[in-house]
Amino acid sequence: MEVDPPDPGTEFDVHQSLVRQLVVPCVAxxxxxxxxxxxxxxxxxxxxxxxxxGIHVAVDQDRVMAVRxxxxxxxxxxxxxxxxxxxxxxxxVPLLFSVCGVAQASAAATACEQAGGRxxxxxxxxxxxxxxxxxxxxxxxxxxxxxxxxxxxGSAPQIEELVAxxxxxxxxxxxxxxxxxxxxxxxxxxxxxxxxxxxWLDAAxxxxxxxxxxxxxxxxxxxxxxxxxxxxxxxxxARVLETVADGALADLGxxxxxxxxxxxxxxxxxxxxxxxxxxxxxxxRPDWDGQACETGPLARQRWRSLVAELHRRHGNGLMTRxxxxxxxxxxxxxxMQRYLQVMRASGKVELPVQGGVTAGAAHCGTGVVETARGxxxxxxxxxxxxxxxxxxxxxxxxxxxxxxxxxRGVMTLPAADKRELRRQVAMLVIALDPCVAHDVIVEPSGxxxx
Amino acid sequence: MCLAIPARVVxxxxxxxxxxxxxxxxxxxxxxxxxxxxxxxxxxxxxxxxIARLDADEAxxxxxxxxxMVDAHETRSREIH
Numbered sequence: 077m078e079v080d081p082p083d084p085g086t087e088f089d090v091h092q093s094l095v096r097q098l099v100v101p102c103v104a105x106x107x108x109x110x111x112x113x114x115x116x117x118x119x120x121x122x123x124x125x126x127x128x129x130g131i132h133v134a135v136d137q138d139r140v141m142a143v144r145x146x147x148x149x150x151x152x153x154x155x156x157x158x159x160x161x162x163x164x165x166x167x168x169v170p171l172l173f174s175v176c177g178v179a180q181a182s183a184a185a186t187a188c189e190q191a192g193g194r195x196x197x198x199x200x201x202x203x204x205x206x207x208x209x210x211x212x213x214x215x216x217x218x219x220x221x222x223x224x225x226x227x228x229x230g231s232a233p234q235i236e237e238l239v240a241x242x243x244x245x246x247x248x249x250x251x252x253x254x255x256x257x258x259x260x261x262x263x264x265x266x267x268x269x270x271x272x273x274x275x276w277l278d279a280a281x282x283x284x285x286x287x288x289x290x291x292x293x294x295x296x297x298x299x300x301x302x303x304x305x306x307x308x309x310x311x312x313x314a315r316v317l318e319t320v321a322d323g324a325l326a327d328l329g330x331x332x333x334x335x336x337x338x339x340x341x342x343x344x345x346x347x348x349x350x351x352x353x354x355x356x357x358x359x360x361r362p363d364w365d366g367q368a369c370e371t372g373p374l375a376r377q378r379w380r381s382l383v384a385e386l387h388r389r390h391g392n393g394l395m396t397r398x399x400x401x402x403x404x405x406x407x408x409x410x411x412m413q414r415y416l417q418v419m420r421a422s423g424k425v426e427l428p429v430q431g432g433v434t435a436g437a438a439h440c441g442t443g444v445v446e447t448a449r450g451x452x453x454x455x456x457x458x459x460x461x462x463x464x465x466x467x468x469x470x471x472x473x474x475x476x477x478x479x480x481x482x483x484r485g486v487m488t489l490p491a492a493d494k495r496e497l498r499r500q501v502a503m504l505v506i507a508l509d510p511c512v513a514h515d516v517i518v519e520p521s522g523x524x525x526x
Numbered sequence: 527m528c529l530a531i532p533a534r535v536v537x538x539x540x541x542x543x544x545x546x547x548x549x550x551x552x553x554x555x556x557x558x559x560x561x562x563x564x565x566x567x568x569x570x571x572x573x574x575x576x577i578a579r580l581d582a583d584e585a586x587x588x589x590x591x592x593x594x595m596v597d598a599h600e601t602r603s604r605e606i607h
Contacts, residue, residue, distance in 0.1 A: 153529055156595040171588045175528050175572055222575070235558045242559060511528045513573045 129476060129514040131486070131501055134521040138492035141521040143483045145476050154359075154454075157466040162188045162456075165463045170255060175511050176447050178211040178249070180468075181256035183443035183454040191441030191458040202418035203252055203265065206274075208445055209408045209415075210248040213277060215448035215509075216405040217241040220285055220313050223506050224398075227499075228316040237284030244280055247273035248412070267420055274416065278409040287311050290406040297381040299389065302399065313402060317395065326395035329485030329504040333392065335378065336369040336474060340444050340453060348455040348467045349440065359469045361477055368479040371450030371471045372508065373397070373404035392481065397507040404448070438464060447471060449509050475508045482508055494518050531592060532568035532585045533576075546571060 130146035153172055157165040169184040170177035182204045189196055221234040221241075249255065251269040278290060286293040287309035296302050303321070306314040320326055343365065351358040363369070374392060377383045377400045386396040443454040450471030457465040476482050485504045491497050501516045533546035533553070542558040546569065556575045557563050568585040569576035580588065 153595060156591055168587075168591055171530060171584065171591055173528065173530055175577070177530070222573075239559060 128512055129472075129505075129510055130517055131482070131505065131514060132517045132519060133486060133491075133497065133501060134519055135491040135494070135497070136521040138490060140487050140489055140491050140497075143486045145478060145483065147476070154466040154468045157184075158463050160463055161461055162192070162458055162463055165456075165466070166256070176211060176215065176449075176452070178207045178255060179445045179447040179452055180454075182208050183445040183452050183468075184456070185256050186443030186445070187441040187454040187456040188443075188458065188463075189441065190443070191439040191456050192461070193439065197422070199419050199422040202415040202422075204256060205415045206270070206412045206419075207249060207252055207255065208447070209412045210245045210277075212448040213281070213405065213408050214242055214245045216401060216408075217281070217285065219448075219506060219509050220316075220401075220405070224316045225312045227502055227506055228319050229312065231312070234284060234312055237280070240280040241277065241284060244273050244277035248277065265419075267416060271413070271416055274409055274412045277412075281405065281409065285311055285313050285402070286406060287314060290409050293406045294403070294410075299382070299385055302382060317398060317402075320395050320398065325500075325503070326390045326393055328394035328500060329397075329481075329488060329507070330391035330393040331481060331484035331488060333481045333484050334364070334367050334369045335375040336364060336371040336451060340442055341365075344453075345440070345442055345455060348453075348469070349457070349465075351467055359467045360473055362469050362473050363477075368477045368481075369474055370481040370508075371474045372401075373448075373450075374400040375450065376400075376446060377403045377407075392485075394503055394507055401507070401509075449511055450474060470511065472510045472512070476510055491518075528572065529592075530570045530588060532580050532588055533571050535563055535565055535567050535569060538563075538565060544576070546576075 128148045130148070132144040132146060133140055134142040134144070156172070157168060160168070166181065166184050166188060170181045173180045185204070186196075217238055221238040223233075225231040225233060248270055251266045251273055253265045282289045287305070293305070296305055302317070306318045306321075320328075341364075344362075347358045347362075369375075370392065374383070374387075374397050378387055380403055383396065383400045383403055386399055390396050438457050438459045440455065440457045443456075445452045451469075451474070452471060453469040455465075455467045455469075456463055474480060482504060486501050489497055489500050498516045498518055502514075505514050505516070531548060533548045533555070535544050536547045536552065537545040538557075539545060539554065542556055544555055544557050544563065546553050546555055548571075553571070555569075555571050557569075558575065560569065560576045560579050563569060563576065563579055568580040568582075570578040570580065
């Protein structure tokens with residue numbers, strides 16, 4: 077790719093020059109690594125703007141021999157949060173991260189508050205949980221209405237339905253004061269409007285995704301009732317589950333990978349605190365007691381009877397993962413209303429003014445938020461109110477770990493038909509839902525980069 | 527983590543499509559999920575769709591952050607070599 081030299085002098089040129097610095101070295105590295113030219117260039121500069129995951133599948137006749145994940149995503153972005161007063165870092169977080177800015181801001185706020193020894197009112201905790209849940213609705217709906225129809229059914233994205241969902245997600249966020257506010261920012265919230273927006277959101281999900289209200293959908297507790305649901309429902313999600321069942325794809329990608337246990341252990345915090353590696357840091361390849369784990373809807377919802385029955389039948393295969401994601405989404409409106417009750421009970425209608433952190437010695441804090449894609453962990457070390465170290469572990473790092481659920485699942489796929497292999501890998505990727513775009517590259521075993 | 531690098535809209539193509547510019551690279555994207563986007567607006571793009579429109583102040587602050595990220599990265603690179 078040829079890039080014209082920058083023409084300095086205007087604000088836009090500064091922008092161009094900046095992005096060029098971010099992009100071009102990355103592309104150059106990938107070109108240099110392409111060896112004898114047999115390996116497809118996984119990314120282009122433009123794709124890098126989004127960030128991208130390349131899934132390289134090495135095959136020998138009808139077997140997958142190896143799977144390699146090549147990521148162009150920057151996992152060192154949190155370094156830019158270091159050396160600032162914590163309030164500045166909190167303001168920067170939602171600007172840096174595009175897809176789950178509310179979850180990132182919530183995790184950052186919790187980590188900084190814990191490090192500073194500051195208690196957070198139940199009212200504010202509930203408000204943040206509603207905001208995070210609203211963002212989860214948007215992310216789940218985006219995959220189900222944009223990616224699922226195209227990949228599983230070969231049909232057009234359901235734009236109109238998604239726009240309706242996004243409108244009410246935005247409505248909820250506006251009614252709740254707009255986001256996670258650091259130090260001293262006071263805004264009013266409207267609990268009546270919030271409740272209305274959640275109800276409309278519920279109705280939009282019923283129309284576009286479930287065919288019935290999300291609460292009614294959650295009453296599906298066994299596979300027989302699930303089958304009856306997709307038989308009588310016209311939404312794309314019902315068609316997708318039916319297609320997976322009819323196509324004998326329910327077990328696709330089934331593997332023995334462990335589910336990420338709840339919470340965060342002291343051992344994991346210690347690893348993050350000691351994480352100074354420049355290449356392959358722990359935050360980019362996390363493990364739980366030495367074990368790669370799956371995070372996300374299946375890890376969260378596997379206790380529900382429907383998901384548990386599917387898990388017994390199909391393990392963590394495609395049908396179980398997709399149904400767990402639907403279950404995760406269906407539970408969100410009710411959760412939002414429940415937290416709204418907590419806010420109503422406290423009677424408060426203004427955000428609390430948040431003071432600065434005054435600790436003189438270094439103090440560490442951890443913020444953990446469950447997002448649509450799985451667990452997000454922020455770990456911060458503050459000294460006198462300034463961020464000394466910042467580490468983030470995103471859910472994609474668990475699920476696209478070299479020994480994680482995607483890689484293990486792809487290793488089980490038949491490889492005789494390369495086109496079908498590519499399609500099935502894409503299904504597993506979408507079921508795990510990385511936070512960036514992806515490419516699937518099938519290559520002869522032995523041709524892959526070392 | 528996916529970074530929210532602002533993309534500038536350089537041309538509206540009709541039918542909710544637009545050409546955006548990021549670092550001199552042009553990409554065609556969908557504007558179906560956002561309203562009232564005009565030429566020279568900044569948008570955040572995710573997997574081919576604009577998912578948010580930024581006001582000029584937000585775009586400036588975000589670009590300043592990425593500038594600092596580049597500086598930090600270069601500093602670390604110098605420390606390694």
